[in-house]
Amino acid sequence: MQTLSLPLSNLLRNKESFKRLITHFKYLHTRSGTWSVNSSTSWTRRSWGPKCVLVSRRQGPLGQLTAGNMCTSSGDDKTSWLWSVYNETKQRTLDLIPVISSNFVNPDTIFANNQMSLQDIEIYGFDYDYTLAFYSSHLHTLIFNIARDILIEEHRYPEGLREYDYIPNFVIRGLHYDVQKALLMKIDAFHYIQLGTVYRGLNPVPEKEVIAMYEGSHVPLEIMSDFYGKSSHGHTMKQFMDIFSLPEMTLLSCVNDYFLKHNIDYEPVHLYKDVKEAIGDVHVRGIMYRAVEADIEKYICYGEQTHAVLQKLSKMGKKMFLITNSPFDFVDRGMNYIVGKDWQDLFDVVIVQADKPGFFNDRRKPFRRVTDKGVLLWDRIHHLEKGQIYKQGNLYEFLRLTGWRGSKVLYFGDHIYSDLADLTLKHGWRTGAIIPELRKEIKIMNTEEYVHTMTWLQALTGLLEQMQVHQDPASQTVIQQWISEREDMRLRTKDIFNGKFGSLFRTYHNPTYFSRRLSRFADIYMASLSCLLNYDLQHTFYPRRTPLQHESPIWPEETSFQSHRTTAGSQRET
Numbered sequence: 001m002q003t004l005s006l007p008l009s010n011l012l013r014n015k016e017s018f019k020r021l022i023t024h025f026k027y028l029h030t031r032s033g034t035w036s037v038n039s040s041t042s043w044t045r046r047s048w049g050p051k052c053v054l055v056s057r058r059q060g061p062l063g064q065l066t067a068g069n070m071c072t073s074s075g076d077d078k079t080s081w082l083w084s085v086y087n088e089t090k091q092r093t094l095d096l097i098p099v100i101s102s103n104f105v106n107p108d109t110i111f112a113n114n115q116m117s118l119q120d121i122e123i124y125g126f127d128y129d130y131t132l133a134f135y136s137s138h139l140h141t142l143i144f145n146i147a148r149d150i151l152i153e154e155h156r157y158p159e160g161l162r163e164y165d166y167i168p169n170f171v172i173r174g175l176h177y178d179v180q181k182a183l184l185m186k187i188d189a190f191h192y193i194q195l196g197t198v199y200r201g202l203n204p205v206p207e208k209e210v211i212a213m214y215e216g217s218h219v220p221l222e223i224m225s226d227f228y229g230k231s232s233h234g235h236t237m238k239q240f241m242d243i244f245s246l247p248e249m250t251l252l253s254c255v256n257d258y259f260l261k262h263n264i265d266y267e268p269v270h271l272y273k274d275v276k277e278a279i280g281d282v283h284v285r286g287i288m289y290r291a292v293e294a295d296i297e298k299y300i301c302y303g304e305q306t307h308a309v310l311q312k313l314s315k316m317g318k319k320m321f322l323i324t325n326s327p328f329d330f331v332d333r334g335m336n337y338i339v340g341k342d343w344q345d346l347f348d349v350v351i352v353q354a355d356k357p358g359f360f361n362d363r364r365k366p367f368r369r370v371t372d373k374g375v376l377l378w379d380r381i382h383h384l385e386k387g388q389i390y391k392q393g394n395l396y397e398f399l400r401l402t403g404w405r406g407s408k409v410l411y412f413g414d415h416i417y418s419d420l421a422d423l424t425l426k427h428g429w430r431t432g433a434i435i436p437e438l439r440k441e442i443k444i445m446n447t448e449e450y451v452h453t454m455t456w457l458q459a460l461t462g463l464l465e466q467m468q469v470h471q472d473p474a475s476q477t478v479i480q481q482w483i484s485e486r487e488d489m490r491l492r493t494k495d496i497f498n499g500k501f502g503s504l505f506r507t508y509h510n511p512t513y514f515s516r517r518l519s520r521f522a523d524i525y526m527a528s529l530s531c532l533l534n535y536d537l538q539h540t541f542y543p544r545r546t547p548l549q550h551e552s553p554i555w556p557e558e559t560s561f562q563s564h565r566t567t568a569g570s571q572r573e574t
């Protein structure tokens with residue numbers, strides 16, 4: 001596989017090119033605030049700098065930033081000067097692109113939000129669905145179809161809904177749904193709606209209408225869903241954090257679309273509850289479990305590498321446990337397929353139907369043992385034994401019986417709230433998030449098109465920041481053209497990930513609501529467990545020291561820029 005480390009020569013080349021761009025921006029940063037220009041100056045490419053009479057922005061109070069108005073030059077001179085700076089910046093950015101493009105991010109990297117050493121981890125815990133077991137896209141179609149038919153046959157929804165099929169890639173994880181307004185949307189880390197990503201049914205809602213409905217684009221805390229992303233009384237925004245919720249969001253959109261198209265009056269809250277119930281029934285009644293068990297090769301992606309990870313940990317003498325909400329039969333069939341019939345030998349404790357996140361909070365539910373025939377036994381549990389299957393229980397009892405406490409335990413799960421939030425906030429276990437979408441997004445970020453657009457977008461944004469002080473009409477005409485170009489590029493960098501909702505991780509430059517939760521609740525995150533195969537079990541994950549807004553960007557930006565394109569700092573070659 002591609003080595004994860006960056007060759008020294010590449011690093012040096014990268015640093016040199018990046019230094020040139022940084023020097024260029026530092027020059028703009030310190031020189032664009034207040035200036036005047038000799039009207040007789042003739043501007044030529046790459047000669048704009050020295051011919052200005054310049055006063056550093058840092059030499060005076062902020063009030064001096066309006067000094068662009070003091071310019072004594074003609075409008076034509078100002079226009080030429082601004083375009084010459086633009087062209088110079090663009091050229092320097094273009095020079096950098098081949099170097100950046102050569103330093104792609106390896107999709108098999110493990111990324112760190114928090115420093116963590118595998119050397120300290122003695123016990124590894126796992127969720128099952130979308131952590132140990134990965135499903136093909138057929139599963140989403142299956143869930144969608146069954147829930148749609150339940151709505152028609154049991155909730156008496158119109159037969160016409162059968163015309164709707166599952167729409168792959170219509171939605172992304174982490175979206176919010178306004179239950180009362182029947183709107184699906186993406187919200188950023190600061191509770192702002194990303195305009196252009198609000199959908200009623202299958203159609204976008206015009207920005208003006210969104211702004212009128214929400215009196216802007218900010219969503220107040222009191223109508224956001226609760227800590228675990230669920231809506232409850234008074235909360236109208238439900239966040240969908242589960243990979244299983246992709247068919248649920250799509251079904252909600254299709255049913256809304258049908259009612260809107262046919263001018264049928266309906267109560268959005270009831271529609272939401274009916275769809276939620278129908279989707280829940282697909283799981284609770286065991287319909288999905290039976291379908292997957294009946295055709296396992298169609299629905300489960302063979303997990304050769306998952307098996308290799310578990311064997312690697314076992315060989316190194318690590319303890320392992322499984323805590324899943326799924327029933328034993330379902331897990332057993334899947335693990336037989338992925339690992340083999342002796343899969344239970346790898347695990348010290350297996351807990352099924354755990355009812356997470358309640359499992360991490362509720363102290364009352366006792367553990368029950370389940371026989372391999374699925375019979376529930378009522379004996380009081382004094383030990384959690386290897387080779388046995390346990391049901392329900394709670395984490396407090398789990399900690400008491402195993403003694404597996406604190407930062408020597410690392411638990412992996414794909415649900416940021418149900419799997420990871422309580423563990424990191426209340427119990428001090430280390431946490432690893434499995435985010436399968438990472439692989440696709442990183443591959444897009446590694447394309448030349450994306451690198452080109454994003455690099456120039458950053459450079460142009462820097463240019464706008466520095467040149468906004470020039471308020472005269474000629475300068476403002478140029479600056480408005482730059483703003484339009486920037487808007488076009490921002491849209492392109494959104495659409496390249498998903499035409500409707502963009503990236504899972506960003507709303508333009510801001511992190512998404514999902515991203516912020518991910519960085520808060522997960523010590524490390526990765527596309528799949530197989531990424532662990534690239535690291536030895538002594539490895540320490542170091543988060544990048546990205547500069548805070550008030551910190552000097554000079555050195556950290558150079559290094560962080562470089563490491564954006566590569567991988568976690570000190571990985572070993574495999």
Ligand SMILES: [Mg+2]
Pocket residue numbers: 127128129130131413414415
């Ligand atoms: Mg899961």
